[in-house]
Amino acid sequence: MSRLSTYLLPTLRDDPADAEALSHRLMVRAGLIRQIGAGLWTWLPAGNRVVRKVERIIREEMDAIGGQEMLMPVLQPAELWRRSGRYDIEELMKLDDRKGAPHVLAMTHEEAVTYHVAREVRSYRELPMLLYQLQVKERDEPRPRAGVLRTREFTMKDAYSFDRDEEGLERSYEANRRAYARIFDRCGLRWYECESDVGMMGGSGAHEYMAPCPAGENEVALAPGYAANVEVAKAEPQPVELPDPLPEPKEVSTPGLTTVEEVSGALGVPAGALIKALPVIVDGRGMVLVLVRGDHRLNEVKLRNALGAGFRQATPEEIAEEIGPAGFIGPVGADVPIIKDAAITGAGYACGANKPDAHLIGVEPGRDFSFEELDVRVVEAGDRTPDGHEITIEPAIEVGNIFKLGTRYSEPFGATYLDEEGVERPIVMGCYGIGPARIVAAAVEQHADEKGIVWPRALAPWDVVVVPLGKAGDETHTEAERLYEELASADVEVLLDDRAAGAGEKLTDAELVGCPLRVVIGRRGLAEGKLEAQERRTGKEHEIPLADAAQAVREILAGIE
RNA sequence: CGGGCUAUGGCGCAGUCUGGUCAGCGCGCUCGGCUGGGGGCCGAGAGGCCGCAGGUUCAAAUCCUGCUAGCCCGACCA
Numbered sequence: 219m220s221r222l223s224t225y226l227l228p229t230l231r232d233d234p235a236d237a238e239a240l241s242h243r244l245m246v247r248a249g250l251i252r253q254i255g256a257g258l259w260t261w262l263p264a265g266n267r268v269v270r271k272v273e274r275i276i277r278e279e280m281d282a283i284g285g286q287e288m289l290m291p292v293l294q295p296a297e298l299w300r301r302s303g304r305y306d307i308e309e310l311m312k313l314d315d316r317k318g319a320p321h322v323l324a325m326t327h328e329e330a331v332t333y334h335v336a337r338e339v340r341s342y343r344e345l346p347m348l349l350y351q352l353q354v355k356e357r358d359e360p361r362p363r364a365g366v367l368r369t370r371e372f373t374m375k376d377a378y379s380f381d382r383d384e385e386g387l388e389r390s391y392e393a394n395r396r397a398y399a400r401i402f403d404r405c406g407l408r409w410y411e412c413e414s415d416v417g418m419m420g421g422s423g424a425h426e427y428m429a430p431c432p433a434g435e436n437e438v439a440l441a442p443g444y445a446a447n448v449e450v451a452k453a454e455p456q457p458v459e460l461p462d463p464l465p466e467p468k469e470v471s472t473p474g475l476t477t478v479e480e481v482s483g484a485l486g487v488p489a490g491a492l493i494k495a496l497p498v499i500v501d502g503r504g505m506v507l508v509l510v511r512g513d514h515r516l517n518e519v520k521l522r523n524a525l526g527a528g529f530r531q532a533t534p535e536e537i538a539e540e541i542g543p544a545g546f547i548g549p550v551g552a553d554v555p556i557i558k559d560a561a562i563t564g565a566g567y568a569c570g571a572n573k574p575d576a577h578l579i580g581v582e583p584g585r586d587f588s589f590e591e592l593d594v595r596v597v598e599a600g601d602r603t604p605d606g607h608e609i610t611i612e613p614a615i616e617v618g619n620i621f622k623l624g625t626r627y628s629e630p631f632g633a634t635y636l637d638e639e640g641v642e643r644p645i646v647m648g649c650y651g652i653g654p655a656r657i658v659a660a661a662v663e664q665h666a667d668e669k670g671i672v673w674p675r676a677l678a679p680w681d682v683v684v685v686p687l688g689k690a691g692d693e694t695h696t697e698a699e700r701l702y703e704e705l706a707s708a709d710v711e712v713l714l715d716d717r718a719a720g721a722g723e724k725l726t727d728a729e730l731v732g733c734p735l736r737v738v739i740g741r742r743g744l745a746e747g748k749l750e751a752q753e754r755r756t757g758k759e760h761e762i763p764l765a766d767a768a769q770a771v772r773e774i775l776a777g778i779e
Numbered sequence: 780c781g782g783g784c785u786a787u788g789g790c791g792c793a794g795u796c797u798g799g800u801c802a803g804c805g806c807g808c809u810c811g812g813c814u815g816g817g818g819g820c821c822g823a824g825a826g827g828c829c830g831c832a833g834g835u836u837c838a839a840a841u842c843c844u845g846c847u848a849g850c851c852c853g854a855c856c857a
């Protein structure tokens with residue numbers, strides 16, 4: 219029963235002072251969520267209804283591809299995480315029980331699920347298998363932010379596939395991709411499946427599901443037929459006009475000019491005609507000089523993946539010792555390995571001369587220095603895909619990800635099976651995550667207008683809000699009560715605003731909360747035997763007969779997505 | 780973890796620089812009445828160890844020290 223007079227739906231007239239992101243502001247104002255600590259949020263009843271709708275869609279689609287729902291504990295013995303080598307992750311919440319035994323609060327459930335499968339599954343006949351759960355995850359985030367977008371505790375749908383071999387994994391992976399497409403479509407999101415970084419965990423492939431919206435923390439490079447996280451995006455660079463080449467590099471005086479802007483300005487060349495030299499210290503390998511075009515930025519994820527090792531920026535002291543004065547570093551004459559970004563092509567570049575207050579012009583890679591060529595730059599808006607489409611870059615929320623784990627967990631946990639020949643083999647795994655809270659936030663961001671939330675029908679806390687405008691006990695309330703009962707008994711999800719509040723307050727709240735259809739019952743309409751229904755998204759108004767109101771409402775709803 | 784900001788009734792804020800007539804405003808809430816199609820009006824109320832702990836002072840929301848919590852930017856994000 220959803221009667222607003224006694225329902226915990228605390229709407230706010232003003233934005234909360236500490237909220238910036240649109241979804242954060244609206245979800246708090248519409249009474250969906252409240253904060254209890256940094257990155258710790260309570261779903262109030264209306265918000266909980268929305269989350270449950272998302273979860274239901276997820277369950278239906280996971281079940282449809284053969285997923286088996288289970289539930290694993292959040293509190294786990296540290297031993298499991300020691301075995302996988304993940305115990306030392308900083309974000310992992312650690313605690314001891316009363317006996318002093320170390321435990322963790324799980325941030326995902328690879329360890330737990332693999333532990334079980336290792337003990338219970340023995341034969342190729344039992345595979346493939348897809349297990350999933352909707353369970354809380356705990357992460358000691360360094361910086362929770364934007365309401366429900368990045369929290370320390372959140373529910374995740376995490377699924378794990380178990381296959382005999384890579385081919386099987388491929389099939390499982392594809393099945394999950396199809397399920398994800400249906401899930402995000404049904405939730406009414408605008409979304410992209412992106413190539414993503416496989417991260418330090420290795421693995422043979424990964425996709426992220428990105429919902430573009432202003433509050434997004436990730437950046438996605440988009441073009442017709444192309445979508446990739448900028449962390450891994452590749453593209454054709456925009457051309458740059460290089461000065462005429464010289465037969466050999468020539469030193470020019472650039473006193474005190476250390477930035478790309480200063481040097482390109484002084485030389486009268488575009489920033490892209492400079493070579494930016496970035497000295498880094500690679501784990502176990504010492505200093506390497508990385509070169510990118512002056513108008514480009516180094517992509518640290520790409521570089522790390524290309525190196526197969528971590529790295530850090532060199533300190534000015536290290537740079538001075540190995541190459542020259544920071545601010546005037548260049549590849550010519552530098553006695554360290556050089557990695558040149560693939561966007562540096564042609565000749566006539568300017569770069570640091572490795573001595574104070576001097577740069578070189580007319581530099582030509584290959585002729586003037588040797589290098590290893592890699593793609594290590596950040597793709598920029600305006601770059602093009604290989605088939606010539608211009609790339610745009612949009613912020614996006616990561617609402618899901620899928621990942622080919624391989625045997626990363628099955629090996630340490632001894633999750634093996636016997637194949638047809640009786641040979642013991644490691645099970646090949648994949649994992650598949652979705653954050654329902656992020657779906658909700660993304661839906662709010664993507665569909666809101668200046669009046670408030672505009673829910674996609676599939677996520678709306680209620681389909682209809684019935685709003686009597688008169689005072690309690692008058693005919694607008696009796697008619698509203700009657701319609702409410704009729705709709706409820708016809709399984710329409712309906713909210714009745716039976717509060718003793720003014721018309722303005724009720725109408726404003728209805729818009730803020732954003733149910734797809736609002737039915738207003740006022741004396742004016744009742745006099746003519748009519749009610750007014752208005753669609754939230756389009757603002758389209760319907761006059762409906764009082765006599766047949768419930769049926770009319772259901773017909774209008776049928777046309778709303 | 781670096782940088783910035785904030786903490787005063789349920790919410791949004793003023794007051795802090797310049798210590799004392801400083802416990803204030805708007806909204807909300809309670810009671811009574813009016814109004815009843817866009818947060819309306821009148822009247823009467825309730826509600827606060829001014830984030831916490833020390834210190835300075837005759838006197839601290841206000842000055843000093845320490846701490847805690849939250850927000851934003853960055854780093855990080857298996």
